[in-house]
Amino acid sequence: MHCDPLELSVKRPDWSAKAPLTAMQKFSALGLLALCAAGLAMNPLATGRLFVGFMTLFYLVSIVYRIVLVLASVRPEATFSFSPAELAAPRDWPVYSILVPMYREPETLRQMIASLSHLDYPSDKLDIQLLLEADDALTLDAAQSLRLPPFMRITLVPPSFPRTKPKACNIGLHGAKGEFLVVYDAEDRPEPDQLKKAVLAFSASPECVACVQSRLNYYNSRHNLLTRWFAADYSSWFDLSLPGLAYFRTVIPLGGTSNHFRSSILRELLGWDAYNVTEDCDLGVRLARAGYETRMLDTTTWEEACSSLPYWIRQRTRWQKGYMQTFFVHTRDFPRLVRDLGPKNTFHFLFLVGGSVFSTLANPLFWLMTLAWFLFRPADIDLLYPGPLFAASAFCLFAGNFLFFHVSLLGCYRRRYDGILWANLFLPVYWAMMSVSGWRAFFQFFTNPHQWEKTKHGLS
Amino acid sequence: MPPAGGGHRSRLSRVPIRYPLCVICCLSSPIGAIGAPVPSGTARQALIGNAWHAPLPRLLQAPFACVPRLYFLLLALATAFVVFHFIRRIAGLSQCRLVGGSGGDGVLPETADCGGSRQPTADCRIGQSPLSVSSPSRRAPSQIHRNRLLSAISCLGSAACAALAALSAAPTASALALCSLFALLSWSRTRRLADWVFFSFALAGLLLCGLPYIGWAVMMLVLLPLPILADRRSRPRLGGLLFLCLAPVLYAAACWTLLSYLILDDPVFAWRFIGGLQFSSFPPTALGTAIAATGVAAMAGAGLSRFAEGACAVRNLDEAGLSLDGGAALSGAIGPCESRPSTVGSRGEEDLVSESGKQDKKIFLLPIFTAAVATAAAALWFGLLVSSGLDWALPWGTPANLPPPDCDAVARHVKEATPWGRIFVCGYAGLGSTCTNPEDAERFEPCLDPHIFVLRKAYKGQRLYLLVPRPDRENALDPCEWRYGGLYANGAQRLLFDRDFGPWRLFEVVGADGVGR
Numbered sequence A: 001m002h003c004d005p006l007e008l009s010v011k012r013p014d015w016s017a018k019a020p021l022t023a024m025q026k027f028s029a030l031g032l033l034a035l036c037a038a039g040l041a042m043n044p045l046a047t048g049r050l051f052v053g054f055m056t057l058f059y060l061v062s063i064v065y066r067i068v069l070v071l072a073s074v075r076p077e078a079t080f081s082f083s084p085a086e087l088a089a090p091r092d093w094p095v096y097s098i099l100v101p102m103y104r105e106p107e108t109l110r111q112m113i114a115s116l117s118h119l120d121y122p123s124d125k126l127d128i129q130l131l132l133e134a135d136d137a138l139t140l141d142a143a144q145s146l147r148l149p150p151f152m153r154i155t156l157v158p159p160s161f162p163r164t165k166p167k168a169c170n171i172g173l174h175g176a177k178g179e180f181l182v183v184y185d186a187e188d189r190p191e192p193d194q195l196k197k198a199v200l201a202f203s204a205s206p207e208c209v210a211c212v213q214s215r216l217n218y219y220n221s222r223h224n225l226l227t228r229w230f231a232a233d234y235s236s237w238f239d240l241s242l243p244g245l246a247y248f249r250t251v252i253p254l255g256g257t258s259n260h261f262r263s264s265i266l267r268e269l270l271g272w273d274a275y276n277v278t279e280d281c282d283l284g285v286r287l288a289r290a291g292y293e294t295r296m297l298d299t300t301t302w303e304e305a306c307s308s309l310p311y312w313i314r315q316r317t318r319w320q321k322g323y324m325q326t327f328f329v330h331t332r333d334f335p336r337l338v339r340d341l342g343p344k345n346t347f348h349f350l351f352l353v354g355g356s357v358f359s360t361l362a363n364p365l366f367w368l369m370t371l372a373w374f375l376f377r378p379a380d381i382d383l384l385y386p387g388p389l390f391a392a393s394a395f396c397l398f399a400g401n402f403l404f405f406h407v408s409l410l411g412c413y414r415r416r417y418d419g420i421l422w423a424n425l426f427l428p429v430y431w432a433m434m435s436v437s438g439w440r441a442f443f444q445f446f447t448n449p450h451q452w453e454k455t456k457h458g459l460s
Numbered sequence B: 001m002p003p004a005g006g007g008h009r010s011r012l013s014r015v016p017i018r019y020p021l022c023v024i025c026c027l028s029s030p031i032g033a034i035g036a037p038v039p040s041g042t043a044r045q046a047l048i049g050n051a052w053h054a055p056l057p058r059l060l061q062a063p064f065a066c067v068p069r070l071y072f073l074l075l076a077l078a079t080a081f082v083v084f085h086f087i088r089r090i091a092g093l094s095q096c097r098l099v100g101g102s103g104g105d106g107v108l109p110e111t112a113d114c115g116g117s118r119q120p121t122a123d124c125r126i127g128q129s130p131l132s133v134s135s136p137s138r139r140a141p142s143q144i145h146r147n148r149l150l151s152a153i154s155c156l157g158s159a160a161c162a163a164l165a166a167l168s169a170a171p172t173a174s175a176l177a178l179c180s181l182f183a184l185l186s187w188s189r190t191r192r193l194a195d196w197v198f199f200s201f202a203l204a205g206l207l208l209c210g211l212p213y214i215g216w217a218v219m220m221l222v223l224l225p226l227p228i229l230a231d232r233r234s235r236p237r238l239g240g241l242l243f244l245c246l247a248p249v250l251y252a253a254a255c256w257t258l259l260s261y262l263i264l265d266d267p268v269f270a271w272r273f274i275g276g277l278q279f280s281s282f283p284p285t286a287l288g289t290a291i292a293a294t295g296v297a298a299m300a301g302a303g304l305s306r307f308a309e310g311a312c313a314v315r316n317l318d319e320a321g322l323s324l325d326g327g328a329a330l331s332g333a334i335g336p337c338e339s340r341p342s343t344v345g346s347r348g349e350e351d352l353v354s355e356s357g358k359q360d361k362k363i364f365l366l367p368i369f370t371a372a373v374a375t376a377a378a379a380l381w382f383g384l385l386v387s388s389g390l391d392w393a394l395p396w397g398t399p400a401n402l403p404p405p406d407c408d409a410v411a412r413h414v415k416e417a418t419p420w421g422r423i424f425v426c427g428y429a430g431l432g433s434t435c436t437n438p439e440d441a442e443r444f445e446p447c448l449d450p451h452i453f454v455l456r457k458a459y460k461g462q463r464l465y466l467l468v469p470r471p472d473r474e475n476a477l478d479p480c481e482w483r484y485g486g487l488y489a490n491g492a493q494r495l496l497f498d499r500d501f502g503p504w505r506l507f508e509v510v511g512a513d514g515v516g517r
Helices: A007-011 A023-042 A044-073 A084-088 A106-117 A137-145 A165-175 A194-204 A225-240 A242-247 A263-268 A279-289 A309-330 A334-376 A379-384 A387-414 A418-447 B019-032 B055-065 B069-090 B107-115 B120-131 B141-165 B170-190 B193-207 B213-223 B225-230 B235-264 B269-275 B287-313 B321-334 B349-356 B361-386 B407-417 B452-458 B473-477 B479-483
Strands: A096-102 A126-133 A152-157 A180-183 A209-218 A259-262 A293-303 B422-426 B444-447 B464-469 B495-501 B504-509
Touching (some): A044 A225, A044 A379, A044 A387, A084 A194, A096 A106, A106 A137, A126 A137, A152 A165, A165 A263, A165 A279, A180 A263, A194 A209, A194 A293, A209 A279, A225 A242, A225 A418, A242 A293, A279 A293, A309 A334, A309 A418, A334 A379, A334 A418, A387 B193, A418 B235, B055 B170, B170 B193, B193 B213, B407 B422, B452 B464, B452 B504, B464 B495
Parallel strands (some): A096 A126, A096 A180, A209 A293, B422 B444
Antiparallel strands (some): A180 A259, A209 A259, B464 B504, B495 B504
């Protein structure tokens, strides 16, 4: 049977990021810009106050939202967890497909094979595909020179545009034999019982649960300050945010790897969008729109945190650009989005996907204003903050920022990362770097929307 | 097989917590301030406060004070309802009910009743009554009625205690103190991270509640390693736990410092009380101090032992009486060292103890010890401050009870000189000043942080006056005193003594040519 890795963009172009913006979206964006410009020209003070008021409201809601997510995340119902006895109970384990897309990373092959060979799952029920680009001779040669276990095979991805991970995954999905399927990155080290836990989770949940997401974290968290920040970030995101979303049975922007699917549902949804550079996030939204649910699994896949700042910026740029793509793809027909997700889940989507990018873009402006106010006390800034607005903004500044800092602390503590707690003291620098990558993503979204800036691994 | 969507529900996760009620307690005082004027002075100075006029209670009051008095009832009801149900929902307190029945029939009427009152007694009543929690599903109707009665009596007792305490921050601060103790006890039993977080945030809140709670919070922090080190599981994580606990406290202190700098141009404004300590004037013999310390420690220990006993008796800490007793004991101990009728309205202890025995008591020994020592130390300190017989220890130490200025007399006097004079009333003592004549009221402007040159520039062409309080006790901490180096006694450049009005002294701001323009 012919496999078209771009099937989604052909059959459902409205769900694909092939065209980043529709004509209507461009028109709306220009209209909004014109409105802002007119407001600034006619009544700059009122326009400024309106903007500040809107942003303050946004930050206030973000604070409350984060608190609610954290409180929900720590509830036991938020994640699937299983005892060793349950995992050890004899049962007929189904065939499990594992996709490992790789591109120019021969150095990670040995470690990847070792990690996957240690999985506690019957080897005759494992179907592992190494998805290698046909023109990536380096990785291909390295893989062929190794003695691959019998449950592991190489699937070649023909070179074509776009050269993205989701395109390779679509080819892998086509050849997958398993009832369930999971995607791992080459440097991933999943906990050995992860597959069994996923099977048990699927068995214990209704058919509408199409995906279970494992927690992700880093094995090289102590490498340098950047990896410490990154580990703190992941600890708060995967341990204190996503489980809360799962608890509310809402949209979950899936993490890049270790998301386990029912293969049939994945095929029904036409796989991943090859044009979206955060295909996982997009898939999470599409699952929710199609009426499926995603849950969290109490198991961890250990990854390698990017330890080089330039590569980190590129990785973040890609993620933020992907969030922008996802946001604009799914808001093309907003009434339909609301119909598909319902008002509550639409709010979650807008806040998680749109809000997170929006805040990284808007934050620098407010940081600069705050800094200017601290240092120079310009009267113009005072004018933007009449009494109640000043109080609310001050609350956001002092309480909100501390809340995010403290959530990060809690994430580290729960992960037993006591040794990196101090790194959180410098989190504002990390947030500033996120804003840098956010703005980079913003410009790239218009200039090179499908460019996949590959993260360099093996640096630690 | 676990249920869909969830794994095993651990035993610890079923332990109900009553922090939402503590939050309601903290908010009860602000709710009581609905429609009441919040003395904020010029700009936002009073919101920052100093050790005696702490920022947190005032900051919590400010939004409520903006609400027109007409709507207080509606807002009080809505706030209590929303806060209680929202927090109960997100915290999963499905078992948690207010006294006597389901969802709020205990707290709502009292909240509404309290909404129009500014009296500390009423604040305390609403502040403490929601703590009377029971689990109705496990109680007979007669017990519920008894609980209601006991709760009502307890409320009266607590109100009386709060009146004795007579501290503006009392309801909020005692709720926070109670929350911190409660959280520490709960953490000692369950080792839940949530308890630790609540504990640290309560300490941070206490820090912002001013004296004497700062002392209590600091002592708790100093002694905190004890209960951690005593536990085999927590010992390896001492650093992490201390970091988690210190972060909010230090952040609160840093924010207070930053705001002092931004608004008062003096980063250490809030902490100047430390510099004012004059330990050198302690008596040569420490005998009196030792006797006082022993007495206070015994009293605090007695109060806390009741708390501990109740806490041990009810494994889930979801009973009413023990909280009231604990709160009363705590407030009584770290308040102005007055004996308090802490037993009024308490639940029968034998009833509590019979529920689960005393086998858990040892778990609480170290936290209780920590809290008792901290309480004793803070109480001793505060006792020294407030005791009039010990003024030699800290001359500025106690709230001064300075009467507000006679604004009418001052206005009459100023009007004799000029029809357009503007009078800046310095210090916190001036915030409560009122003028009976509305026309004259406009002349008066509270001013916590007078900059004479700034005032002259801002009010060019007007005759300006400064009304300065006598620097008794905490008034000596007012910026006008330390900024101008004894303004009351010596005056300052550009200030001309005009006249005394009781303990208040009027100065006229004069220009280079000797006139006030």
